[in-house]
Structures are given as structure tokens and as C-alpha cells.
Amino acid sequence: MALADLLSRKLVIVTGKGGVGKTTVTAAIARALAAAGRRVLVCEIVPTSETPSQVTHALGGPAPGEEPVRVEPNIDVVLLTPTMGHRRFLQDTLPLKVLADAAMRSQGLKRFLIAAPGFSDMGVLYRAVDFMRKPLWDTMVLDSPATGHALALAQIPEFLARVILKGPIARVAREGVATLTDPAITTAVVVTLPETLPVTEALELAKGLEKHRLPVTGVIVNRVPKDPFSADERAAVKKLVAHGSSVLGGRELSRIERSAAALQLLRERGGRQLFELEELEIRGPELSRELAVRLSSALPPSALR
Numbered sequence: 217m218a219l220a221d222l223l224s225r226k227l228v229i230v231t232g233k234g235g236v237g238k239t240t241v242t243a244a245i246a247r248a249l250a251a252a253g254r255r256v257l258v259c260e261i262v263p264t265s266e267t268p269s270q271v272t273h274a275l276g277g278p279a280p281g282e283e284p285v286r287v288e289p290n291i292d293v294v295l296l297t298p299t300m301g302h303r304r305f306l307q308d309t310l311p312l313k314v315l316a317d318a319a320m321r322s323q324g325l326k327r328f329l330i331a332a333p334g335f336s337d338m339g340v341l342y343r344a345v346d347f348m349r350k351p352l353w354d355t356m357v358l359d360s361p362a363t364g365h366a367l368a369l370a371q372i373p374e375f376l377a378r379v380i381l382k383g384p385i386a387r388v389a390r391e392g393v394a395t396l397t398d399p400a401i402t403t404a405v406v407v408t409l410p411e412t413l414p415v416t417e418a419l420e421l422a423k424g425l426e427k428h429r430l431p432v433t434g435v436i437v438n439r440v441p442k443d444p445f446s447a448d449e450r451a452a453v454k455k456l457v458a459h460g461s462s463v464l465g466g467r468e469l470s471r472i473e474r475s476a477a478a479l480q481l482l483r484e485r486g487g488r489q490l491f492e493l494e495e496l497e498i499r500g501p502e503l504s505r506e507l508a509v510r511l512s513s514a515l516p517p518s519a520l521r
């Protein structure tokens with residue numbers, strides 16, 4: 217995958233199955249873009265502002281809140297909650313701020329906005345698009361918590377057609393969806409692990425996103441195991457494994473072979489750009505820093521300021 221593609225977009229959505237490394241990759245992409253001179257806003261979708269931030273583990277720095285905080289030069293982080301999106305939406309559409317405040321104090325309305333299918337995502341989308349309008353950031357990198365989320369955002373047009381057809385909510389949603397589906401503005405990257413099943417699921421997810429007109433740049437295969445064996449060593453270990461010996465290298469060897477097979481599958485079936493990130497022994501901010509170096513090395517020099 218060419219990172220240059222990400223540099224030209226205003227919104228990069230990082231998606232994929234649970235635990236594949238979305239948050240880590242989000243942090244790494246943010247660092248790589250920041251190093252290329254972009255002012256980056258990392259957005260973390262959370263159900264409530266009390267939800268502990270994953271991004272802060274991956275990026276370090278102060279804990280984010282519902283307003284952006286600076287964690288590194290060129291990198292700010294913000295939590296996107298449905299409630300804040302609803303509040304901002306009401307403030308922007310109702311003629312008086314007191315009305316919006318009163319509306320947000322209404323427990324019934326709050327419960328409705330959270331519970332009605334699609335309205336949570338609309339809140340998140342409203343907030344995201346609101347940040348995009350501000351000239352403070354060149355790129356927003358969105359860490360979506362689970363596979364369903366990016367799809368849910370992409371499915372808002374259908375939800376709209378079913379539920380509401382006109383009025384300010386529909387207008388806002390259409391604007392948001394127009395932003396999400398414009399390939400000049402938005403791109404999604406699908407993160408996966410180098411195993412057959414996750415790869416198959418990642419391809420399905422990419423297809424699903426594209427079906428809903430959300431542009432997909434490519435697939436990031438994360439945690440690709442390093443191959444520590446020379447050709448001779450591999451042959452030796454393979455022989456031992458074939459004889460049923462439980463050698464330490466045996467498990468590693470089969471993992472490496474599974475990974476190679478999964479990558480092969482992606483190349484054959486994917487039809488998309490691939491980028492491999494290796495499995496590293498480090499964690500937290502140090503990990504995202506190292507992975508960012510690898511992403512940056514894929515940048516053409518002309519893309520760097």
C-alpha cells in the first residue's frame with residue numbers, strides 16, 4: 217500500500233476485526249503522516265467519554281477527552297462520542313443554545329438518540345465531519361472500534377432512506393455520507409493478521425465497504441512473523457518437525473508458513489494494495505514509533521516536505 221495515497225486524503229478510516237492491531241496501526245499512520253509534515257487529528261470512536269482510551273496506550277501522551285489534546289508535535293487526539301455529536305448537532309441546528317442544552321438534558325431524548333438504530337453513528341459522523349471542516353488539521357485518522365462500525369457509517373444512507381427523508385438531520389447525514397464516499401477525501405484501510413481466516417474476513421469487509429461506496433485504499437497485514445531461518449535451517453527444522461519432534465522452532469516455522477500462505481491468498485484474491493508490517497517484540501508508543509518508520513520508508517521522497 218502506498219502511504220502517499222493516505223497523504224492526499226482528509227480522512228483515513230482504519231478498520232478490521234477485533235484485536236488485529238487497528239489502534240496500533242492508527243497510531244503508526246498518525247506518526248508517519250505527522251513526520252511527513254501533516255497536522256493529524258486521531259479520532260477514537262468510543263461509546264462514552266468514560267471509556268478508557270486505547271489510542272493513548274498506542275501513542276502515549278496525555279489521556280484524550282472529547283476536545284482534542286496535543287500528544288505530539290503535529291498529532292492531536294480526540295474521543296468521538298455519539299452524545300457529543302448529538303449535542304453539537306442540536307446546538308448547530310436549534311436557533312438558541314438554551315434550547316439545545318434543554319434538549320440534551322431531556323433523558324427521553326438522550327435515550328432515544330443513543331438507542332435508535334443509526335443515531336449513535338450519526339452523532340459520531342456529525343462530530344467527525346465538524347472537525348474536518350476546521351482548518352486545523354490536514355488529515356484525520358479514525359480508529360474504528362470494531363468491524364461493524366465503519367460499515368455502520370457507510371450504511372447511513374440506507375438508514376436515512378428508511379427512517380428520515382428530510383429536515384436538518386437528513387441534510388447533515390447526507391453531507392457526512394457525501395464526505396465518506398468521496399474518494400478524493402476519504403479512504404479506508406483494512407487491517408488483518410497473516411492467517412487464512414482473518415484474511416478471508418478482511419477481504420469480505422473490504423468488499424462490504426466498497427459496496428457501500430466507501431473507498432478502500434488497501435489492506436495492511438499486521439504482525440507478519442520475521443523469518444529467522446536460513447534455507448538450510450528451515451530444511452533441518454522441517455525434517456525434525458516431519459519426524460514428530462516437538463522442537464521449539466517447529467511452531468514458529470508453521471506460523472511463518474501459514475503467514476506466507478495467507479499473504480499469497482491476499483495477492484491472488486485481493487486485487488488491492490498490500491502493506492506488510494512485521495511482528496515486533498515491543499509494545500505501546502515504542503511499537504507505533506517503529507511501525508511508523510516502516511510506513512514512512514514506503515513514502516516516495518517527493519511526498520515529504
Ligand SMILES: Nc1ncnc2c1ncn2[C@@H]1O[C@H](COP(=O)(O)OP(=O)(O)OP(=O)(O)O)[C@@H](O)[C@H]1O
Nearest residue numbers: 233234235236237238239240439494495496499500
Ligand atoms: N506489529 C505488531 N507487533 C507486535 N505486537 C503488535 C503489533 N501490532 C499490534 N500488536 C499488539 O497486539 C495487540 C492488539 O493490538 P491493538 O490494540 O492495536 O488491536 P485492535 O485491533 O485495536 O484491537 P481492538 O479490536 O480490541 O480495538 C496489542 O497488545 C498490540 O500491542
Ligand SMILES: [Mg+2]
Nearest residue numbers: 238239270361
Ligand atoms: Mg483498538
